Amino acid sequence: CEKSGDNQNLWVNLSDGFIGGGRKNWDGSGGSNGALDHFIETGEKYPLVVKLGTITEDISTADCYSYAKDEDGPVKIPNLKELLEKRGIMVAGMQKTVKSTAELEVELNATYAFDAITEKGANLIPVAGPGLQGLQNLGNSCYMNSVAQMLFSGTIAELSCRYGASDGVTSNSLLEVSPTNASNDLLCQATKLSSALTSGLFCGPVPDSAEVSDSSSSDPKHRVAPRMFKHVIGHDHVDFKTGQQQDAAQYFQYLLEKLDRAELGAGERLKSKDGSDSVLTTSHLFSYKTESRLVCETDQLIKYKESPAETMLSLRIPMSKATTPDVEMPDLKKQKSEESGEEDKEKKVVPTVTFEACLDEWSASTTIDDLRWPHLQNSVSSATTRSRFVNFPRYLLVHMQRYEIGDDWQPRKIEVNIDVPEEISLQELKGTGPQEGEKLVPEETEGSGEAPSAPAAPIIDEGALGQLMDMGFSMNGCKRALTAVGGSNVEAAMNWVFEHSTDPDFNDPLPEGGAGAQESASSDTGVDEGVVMSLVENLGCFTVDQVRAAVKHCAGAADRAADWLFSHMDDLDGAIAALESSATASASSEPKSKTPLEDGEGKYSLVGLVSHIGKNTGSGHYVAHLKKDGKWVIFNDEKVALSKDPPVQHAYMYLFQRNDTAGSPHPAY
Numbered sequence: 001c002e003k004s005g006d007n008q009n010l011w012v013n014l015s016d017g018f019i020g021g022g023r024k025n026w027d028g029s030g031g032s033n034g035a036l037d038h039f040i041e042t043g044e045k046y047p048l049v050v051k052l053g054t055i056t057e058d059i060s061t062a063d064c065y066s067y068a069k070d071e072d073g074p075v076k077i078p079n080l081k082e083l084l085e086k087r088g089i090m091v092a093g094m095q096k097t098v099k100s101t102a103e104l105e106v107e108l109n110a111t112y113a114f115d116a117i118t119e120k121g122a123n124l125i126p127v128a129g130p131g132l133q134g135l136q137n138l139g140n141s142c143y144m145n146s147v148a149q150m151l152f153s154g155t156i157a158e159l160s161c162r163y164g165a166s167d168g169v170t171s172n173s174l175l176e177v178s179p180t181n182a183s184n185d186l187l188c189q190a191t192k193l194s195s196a197l198t199s200g201l202f203c204g205p206v207p208d209s210a211e212v213s214d215s216s217s218s219d220p221k222h223r224v225a226p227r228m229f230k231h232v233i234g235h236d237h238v239d240f241k242t243g244q245q246q247d248a249a250q251y252f253q254y255l256l257e258k259l260d261r262a263e264l265g266a267g268e269r270l271k272s273k274d275g276s277d278s279v280l281t282t283s284h285l286f287s288y289k290t291e292s293r294l295v296c297e298t299d300q301l302i303k304y305k306e307s308p309a310e311t312m313l314s315l316r317i318p319m320s321k322a323t324t325p326d327v328e329m330p331d332l333k334k335q336k337s338e339e340s341g342e343e344d345k346e347k348k349v350v351p352t353v354t355f356e357a358c359l360d361e362w363s364a365s366t367t368i369d370d371l372r373w374p375h376l377q378n379s380v381s382s383a384t385t386r387s388r389f390v391n392f393p394r395y396l397l398v399h400m401q402r403y404e405i406g407d408d409w410q411p412r413k414i415e416v417n418i419d420v421p422e423e424i425s426l427q428e429l430k431g432t433g434p435q436e437g438e439k440l441v442p443e444e445t446e447g448s449g450e451a452p453s454a455p456a457a458p459i460i461d462e463g464a465l466g467q468l469m470d471m472g473f474s475m476n477g478c479k480r481a482l483t484a485v486g487g488s489n490v491e492a493a494m495n496w497v498f499e500h501s502t503d504p505d506f507n508d509p510l511p512e513g514g515a516g517a518q519e520s521a522s523s524d525t526g527v528d529e530g531v532v533m534s535l536v537e538n539l540g541c542f543t544v545d546q547v548r549a550a551v552k553h554c555a556g557a558a559d560r561a562a563d564w565l566f567s568h569m570d571d572l573d574g575a576i577a578a579l580e581s582s583a584t585a586s587a588s589s590e591p592k593s594k595t596p597l598e599d600g601e602g603k604y605s606l607v608g609l610v611s612h613i614g615k616n617t618g619s620g621h622y623v624a625h626l627k628k629d630g631k632w633v634i635f636n637d638e639k640v641a642l643s644k645d646p647p648v649q650h651a652y653m654y655l656f657q658r659n660d661t662a663g664s665p666h667p668a669y
Contacts, residue, residue, distance in 0.1 A: 004032035009098075010053075011035040011065070014083045015046035022051075039067045048077060053098030055084065057091055063100040074101060124634065124641035128203035130154070131628055133196060134638035136225040142637055143248040144230055144240075146610045146624040147255065149635045150655055151282075152194035155608055155626045156395060158285055158669035161273070163187075163194035170195075174269060186262040187269065189229045196224045223638065233258055238568070238578040247560060247617035248610050249312065249399045249653055256283040256311055272668045278595050280668045286311040286397055287597050289390035291431035296373055296441070298381040303441040304434055306390060309597060314399045314557065315358040317416055322351035352649070355420040358400070363387055363429050370486070375441050380486070388431035391599035394661050396426075398654040403616055404559050411563045411616040417649035424656065426602035461488035468493060474507045495536070499544045531558050539565070542572075549576045560617070567618055600660045608655030611647050625651075 001010060001021040009022035009031040018038045022031025035049050044067070051063040059081050066075045077083065081091055131154035135145040154160045165171060174191040182188050196202055204222030233255060234240030240251060260281040263270055272279050287309040294303045365386045373381055406412040434440055460482045467490050468478035477497065484500075485492035500506055528551070535547045535558055542550075542565055554560035568575040607627045614620015624635040625646040632643035 001032050001034040003034040003037065006032045006034070009051075011049040011051050012087065012089075013038065013046050014048040014050060014077070014080075014087070016042070017087045018046075019052070020049075036067060044068075047071070048075070048083075050077075050080065050084070051098070051100065054096055054100045055089065055091055056094050056096050059091055061096070061100070065101075124644060126639070126641045127633065128200065128205075128640065130198055130200035132633065132640050133200060133203055133224055134635065134640045135197075136223050137637040138225060138227060138230060139243045140245040141226075141230060141243075142622040143246050143251055144226070144233075145637055146622040146635065147248055147252050148193060148226065148229070149197070149624045149626060150608050150610060151255075152190070153197040153626065153635075154628070155655070156285065157665040158394075159282065160194065160198050161665055162270075162282075162669045163191045164198035165195035176269075183228055184232055184235075186232050186258055187266060189232045190259065193224075193226050193229045236578075238575045245614075245617075245619050248612065248622050249314075249617075250554065250560070252397065252653070253312060256286070259283070276668060280595060280666070283309075283311050284595065284598065285394050285666070288313075288393045288396070289597065290387045291390050291433070292385050292387055293431075294368075294371075294383045294385045296376070296381055296383055298373070298376060300439065301375065301441045302434070302438050312397045312399050313362075314401060315362050316401050317353055317414055317418070318357055318361040319351070319353065319414065319416065321357040321361075322353045322416060324349055324351045350415055350417055352417040352419055355418060355424065358418070359426070359429065372486075373441070389426060389429050389602065390431050391597045392426060392430070392602040392604075392658060394598050394600075394658055394666065396604055396656040396658070398656065400652060400654070401557065401559065402612070402652055403563070405562050410566075411559060411618075413615055418651070420606065420648050420651070420654060422606045422648075424604050424606075426604065430602060459487050464488050464490045464493065468497070473497060473501075477501065477506045480506065492533075495533075495544070528556055531556060531561075534558070535562060546572060546576060549579055553579050563616060563618060598666075600658050603659045604656035605659055605662070606648070606654060607657045609646060609648065609651040610653040610655075611650050612652040617652075622652075 001007075002019050004021055006021045010019055011022060012019050013035065018035070020032070020034030020036070020038050022033075023036050024031060024033035039047060039049075047066045047068040049065050049067070051065075054061065054063040056062070060076070062080060064075050064077050064080065066073065084091060133153070135148065137145065150156075151159055152163060154164070163172065163174065172191045172195060174187045175195075177185050177188045202222055202224050230240075234242075237254065239246050240254065260283050263279055263281045266279070270279055288311075289309050290307045292305040292307065294305065295301075296303070363386060365384050368383045368385055370380045371383045372378055373383075400418060402414050402416070403411050404414055460479055464482055464487075465475070465478050468481065469475060471494075473481075478493070481493040481496040481500070482488065484496050529548075532544060532548045532551055535551070536542065536544050539547070539562060546565065547561065550561040550565045551558065554564055565572065609625040611623050611625070612620055613623070625632055625643055626635065627633075632646040634641055634643040634646070
């Protein structure tokens with residue numbers, strides 16, 4: 001720099017050849033500000049600069065910037081080569097030696113919160129023993145390792161009692177299975193894994209001190225590689241049988257489903273330890289129901305609706321309620337300016353949203369348009385709805401929706417910190433059911449008696465029917481389409497026709513009463529058709545059936561469904577067929593336990609975290625932090641150490657335990 005003498009982060013003015021340092025940031029970091037000061041001192045006549053070290057034979061890759069007030073940002077300069085040659089800079093043979101602004105920004109986004117999550121650079125104290133055993137990464141299996149540590153390493157006492165080692169690593173009766181069946185026996189493999197984690201028999205010697213990033217011992221006797229567990233869980237799943245990175249939240253739910261089926265079909269191998277006849281499944285520990293209170297806008301009548309049991313509370317992050325740290329210097333945006341040096345990477349301001357704001361967003365009243373009400377002769381009316389908990393489970397797993405679909409329809413991470421307290425109370429979100437004085441929707445209109453009749457078919461608009469028939473479709477096909485979309489929406493009916501025109505019964509007459517159409521219109525898929533149609537319209541390259549299968553597979557999360565669709569485009573039909581096959585097998589398995597869900601006071605303590613590093617859930621790395629005997633421990637695959645600063649603000653999944661269950665494991669497990 002001609003002003004300060006700095007030799008880093010230098011920019012040359014293309015008009016007069018002045019070499020100055022990059023812009024100084026609000027906190028004093030960055031460059032010497034020489035290039036910007038020169039621009040101002042010369043009357044703001046010469047705004048164009050280029051960063052030295054980014055100039056190569058491919059002149060388009062050079063980092064150029066304009067200080068002009070109407071631009072003040074990166075620019076492309078068509079005659080850059082000629083301007084540089086006038087300054088004696090010959091681009092032939094030049095090589096790049098520093099990172100461009102765009103590369104620094106990409107690197108910052110790619111490694112966002114990496115150091116915080118992995119506690120990189122901290123001189124952490126390694127630990128080993130029962131419940132402190134690392135797991136070998138089998139190749140993109142950190143998602144499985146993190147979930148397995150959370151479930152089977154002792155944090156959830158009930159699962160340690162059922163699957164762990166009590167009187168020795170081989171003492172559990174679930175291991176008593178023939179060698180030929182052991183590899184495909186989920187209960188056996190879960191017991192092997194949990195026994196290895198809780199016994200501590202495979203832990204190696206602990207060094208006096210080591211950073212969490214130190215390499216682990218390669219001695220096979222001290223390594224636990226959960227290959228058979230991975231196989232028995234994922235061998236029949238289109239994603240989890242691969243060696244690719246997967247979504248830990250999706251894996252958690254799938255694992256619970258597999259465990260439930262295995263536990264319910266275990267027979268005499270798995271008996272309730274409290275003497276009861278029924279066996280409590282693993283999902284029972286996490287299961288809760290929600291109560292929806294719907295108010296009809298037409299007559300203000302109220303309807304209460306109870307949801308099926310869920311095992312994970314998925315919360316949207318309301319960025320409208322985000323706050324940022326107060327910074328007195330007005331030029332904060334220059335943190336990301338064109339001249340920011342590498343040392344400035346960690347200066348990025350990240351907004352914060354409170355956990356309470358996320359809960360408020362989930363429990364707030366929302367409006368549902370065009371809801372069909374049976375007590376209004378199946379006519380359409382808007383409604384307001386709100387959700388509350390029916391019961392508070394023993395363990396509450398909270399999933400933060402940190403990923404969204406960007407403007408380019410690619411999944412991207414929401415850069416935000418979540419302010420999560422270690423103690424929370426959900427008591428105010430407990431459902432109360434119908435209250436005295438409330439006018440409820442008449443029960444008889446919703447179908448009473450022993451054999452409820454099918455809902456009435458919507459009235460078909462004759463004008464809409466005529467418009468569709470004018471397009472060349474048969475009357476029966478047009479009637480089916482209009483019946484499927486509510487009776488009058490021509491555009492929606494056209495979309496339905498394009499999707500179903502090849503159906504074998506498309507031109508057949510509707511069954512009496514429209515029952516067949518009703519099946520087509522509202523098959524019992526358990527997905528929000530509004531989400532399905534929105535994705536079909538916005539993505540533009542998938543059919544309704546394909547999107548519906550993806551949304552159902554991803555538990556209704558639109559962003560994850562879109563990510564799943566794009567990641568399986570090579571063989572989308574095959575992937576969907578595999579999902580349907582898995583769903584059929586699940587439906588044909590034994591019914592779920594009818595044991596009432598557990599309930600208690602809605603006060604919880606944070607006992608576990610699963611954090612994700614990367615731009616989307618299908619890439620990057622997962623790390624678990626679990627509370628052991630009051631201290632936080634980091635589980636980074638095989639690396640286990642006491643945590644100095646658990647990344648509570650950055651976590652993807654939070655595990656809470658109900659306070660009234662602490663120290664009192666459920667006796668049935």
